[in-house]
Amino acid sequence: MTRRADTAAATATWDRHAARYRGQEHLEITAVDAALRVADPRPDERLVDLGTGSGLVLRRLATRLPDGPREAVGVDRSAGMLARVGALPSGWSTLTADARAVPLPDGWADVVTCSYVLHLLDAQARAAVLAEARRLLAPRAASRLVVVTVWSGRALVRVTLALLARALPLGCGCLRPLDPAADVGRAGFLLTQRAHLPRNGYPSLVLAARRDVGDLIA
Numbered sequence: 633m634t635r636r637a638d639t640a641a642a643t644a645t646w647d648r649h650a651a652r653y654r655g656q657e658h659l660e661i662t663a664v665d666a667a668l669r670v671a672d673p674r675p676d677e678r679l680v681d682l683g684t685g686s687g688l689v690l691r692r693l694a695t696r697l698p699d700g701p702r703e704a705v706g707v708d709r710s711a712g713m714l715a716r717v718g719a720l721p722s723g724w725s726t727l728t729a730d731a732r733a734v735p736l737p738d739g740w741a742d743v744v745t746c747s748y749v750l751h752l753l754d755a756q757a758r759a760a761v762l763a764e765a766r767r768l769l770a771p772r773a774a775s776r777l778v779v780v781t782v783w784s785g786r787a788l789v790r791v792t793l794a795l796l797a798r799a800l801p802l803g804c805g806c807l808r809p810l811d812p813a814a815d816v817g818r819a820g821f822l823l824t825q826r827a828h829l830p831r832n833g834y835p836s837l838v839l840a841a842r843r844d845v846g847d848l849i850a
């Protein structure tokens with residue numbers, strides 16, 4: 633398949649899964665809430681959520697209002713998933729777009745989140761999404777990226793997850809474990825926090841990072 637056909641097929645798959653997706657969100661909430669505590673977007677900040685799907689990050693973030701960001705944009709290429717996001721606070725929106733090429737200006741965001749997406753992508757797509765996250769973040773020391781992936785600190789759990797994902801791609805394909813720390817570093821970020829969430833949901837890893845200081849405005 634060509635890359636474009638590949639992308640269209642993946643998007644169609646998410647469109648088809650959209651109706652059922654919210655039914656499993658309770659398995660993501662512990663890690664998403666941990667990620668949002670780490671990201672901690674303030675009322676004067678802007679947030680972009682890449683691969684927002686049915687909007688769990690935005691909806692959990694909305695429970696923090698009035699302390700949430702003034703603007704938040706959830707980006708996903710699946711219109712079917714975005715149709716499940718529901719009502720958002722004023723100033724927040726969704727955008728049907730590829731996370732590798734988001735139609736927002738350079739440096740638009742103070743915080744970029746990417747929850748349960750990177751472990752689904754091949755290395756090239758991960759690099760492209762992380763490069764876009766970096767482009768979207770304002771070149772300031774306070775700008776931050778927070779990602780969540782399926783992962784466990786225990787090798788046996790990782791092997792089991794990988795076997796399940798391979799054996800049952802339709803039901804468990806999303807459980808393929810990935811520690812994206814190396815990808816995040818290669819994309820020009822410095823890791824600042826790492827947390828494992830082994831209980832109450834999918835075994836998950838939350839990574840926080842800042843833009844590498846090399847490109848900061850003095």
Ligand SMILES: C[S@@+](CC[C@H](N)C(=O)[O-])C[C@H]1O[C@@H](n2cnc3c(N)ncnc32)[C@H](O)[C@@H]1O
Nearest residue numbers: 646683684685688708709710713730731747748
């Ligand atoms: C497992 S869901 C995660 C949804 C949500 N972030 C969450 O935590 O519940 C993965 C989402 O990533 C989206 N996605 C995957 N690759 C993408 C890309 N290149 N651009 C935009 N969205 C993408 C899919 O359409 C899907 O909605």
